[in-house]
Amino acid sequence: MAGRFRRRHPFTSYHSIHPFDYAAAPIHMLTLTLPLRWAGMLLLLLLLSVMAMPISGLAVPRKKLALITGGNKGIGKEIARRIGMDPEFTAIIACRNVELGLAAAEDLRTNSEYECDVIALPISMDLTDPSSIEAVAHWVEKEYEDGILDVLINSAAICFNDPTLYGKVQFTPFQDQAGITIRTNYFGTLHVIQSFTPLLKRSSSPRIINIASAAGRLTILRSQQLVDAFTSDTLTVPALSKLMEQFVSDVESGTHTNKGWPNTCYGMSKLGIIALTRILAKSHPEMMINSVDPGYCRTDQNDNQGTVDPARGAYTPYLLALMERDDEEEEGGGEKEAESGLHFYEEQEIPWTYQS
Numbered sequence: 471m472a473g474r475f476r477r478r479h480p481f482t483s484y485h486s487i488h489p490f491d492y493a494a495a496p497i498h499m500l501t502l503t504l505p506l507r508w509a510g511m512l513l514l515l516l517l518l519s520v521m522a523m524p525i526s527g528l529a530v531p532r533k534k535l536a537l538i539t540g541g542n543k544g545i546g547k548e549i550a551r552r553i554g555m556d557p558e559f560t561a562i563i564a565c566r567n568v569e570l571g572l573a574a575a576e577d578l579r580t581n582s583e584y585e586c587d588v589i590a591l592p593i594s595m596d597l598t599d600p601s602s603i604e605a606v607a608h609w610v611e612k613e614y615e616d617g618i619l620d621v622l623i624n625s626a627a628i629c630f631n632d633p634t635l636y637g638k639v640q641f642t643p644f645q646d647q648a649g650i651t652i653r654t655n656y657f658g659t660l661h662v663i664q665s666f667t668p669l670l671k672r673s674s675s676p677r678i679i680n681i682a683s684a685a686g687r688l689t690i691l692r693s694q695q696l697v698d699a700f701t702s703d704t705l706t707v708p709a710l711s712k713l714m715e716q717f718v719s720d721v722e723s724g725t726h727t728n729k730g731w732p733n734t735c736y737g738m739s740k741l742g743i744i745a746l747t748r749i750l751a752k753s754h755p756e757m758m759i760n761s762v763d764p765g766y767c768r769t770d771q772n773d774n775q776g777t778v779d780p781a782r783g784a785y786t787p788y789l790l791a792l793m794e795r796d797d798e799e800e801e802g803g804g805e806k807e808a809e810s811g812l813h814f815y816e817e818q819e820i821p822w823t824y825q826s
């Protein structure tokens with residue numbers, strides 16, 4: 471279903487121009503004798519066919535489009551840089567602060583190793599505001615011909631760093647962290663995915679890359695019942711969302727530890743993202759949907775205490791954006807391993823338990 475898109479730009483948009491518009495033609499042309507008019511028409515047809523030749527010869531292959539949430543800084547910005555430097559792609563930065571997004575895009579275009587094709591959205595997208603997410607999906611659909619999005623990378627998230635680990639995050643009691651963390655990181659990301667799915671389905675190789683974390687490893691759950699619920703093959707998105715809501719209400723009522731939930735709202739939000747990735751990969755076999763742990767990167771999320779360069783953390787998401795799907799059988803007749811619904815760390819698929 472892939473089609474070509476043309477980025478609308480005031481300097482490149484063109485209007486349909488008819489070179490021989492009788493209504494607009496000067497009066498003296500309409501008084502030409504009939505044979506002369508026929509000769510004129512023939513000449514015009516010849517001219518038109520000559521003009522059409524170089525136009526079809528200039529057809530350029532369509533560039534793929536990748537949208538990165540939280541692309542104004544940290545790992546998201548480095549993902550936007552890597553993807554924007556790939557000649558196959560145009561990267562779009564989506565963030566809640568338009569000014570920060572525009573500044574990041576300008577910085578990437580000016581200060582990247584290679585030419586970086588990146589733009590920032592002129593409208594805000596806040597994960598806690600569903601209407602802003604829908605407005606952005608609508609903007610992309612209208613702005614790019616054929617309304618295609620090829621790659622969606624969900625990097626935006628919040629973390630309260632228990633409770634103000636690095637002194638940079640305003641102190642928020644644990645009971646108050648759950649609602650906002652799950653609303654932003656889990657439900658916000660889910661809403662982004664749902665809003666962009668129609669655009670992704672028009673791509674010939676759609677993919678979603680969800681930035682998760684080791685904090686969301688399965689072993690943080692302290693009850694086998696919860697482990698079974700999150701890993702069930704029959705788990706659906708509504709059922710998963712219910713589990714996430716249950717976690718919030720159990721934290722708010724102070725009963726979460728008795729029920730086997732962990733003492734980390736951020737970890738639970740990322741565990742939810744990994745579970746969501748697995749469910750969506752099953753229900754959308756036409757897409758490649760994976761999650762990535764970028765490692766402990768030096769970003770504002772940890773007041774730059776991380777040990778990994780965010781550019782390194784951006785590498786696996788970039789590879790997943792690039793990787794071609796290969797549905798063919800492996801040599802020897804065996805089935806190729808699934809390439810969707812997996813969790814990655816440093817270019818490798820790793821188990822959700824983080825125990826091999």
Ligand SMILES: NC(=O)c1ccc[n+]([C@@H]2O[C@H](COP(=O)([O-])OP(=O)(O)OC[C@H]3O[C@@H](n4cnc5c(N)ncnc54)[C@H](OP(=O)(O)O)[C@@H]3O)[C@@H](O)[C@H]2O)c1
Nearest residue numbers: 540544545566596597625626627683765766767769770771
């Ligand atoms: N850094 C690490 O060590 C590490 C480790 C594992 C996983 N991760 C994950 O990697 C991803 C990127 O994190 P990072 O380290 O690059 O963090 P970061 O530098 O703090 O960037 C977070 C991004 O999320 C955006 N964001 C937060 N709340 C939002 C909201 N309500 N609506 C829209 N955007 C929102 C921020 O926008 P503003 O600029 O407007 O705040 C920012 O662009 C996150 O998913 C994070 O959980 C990070």
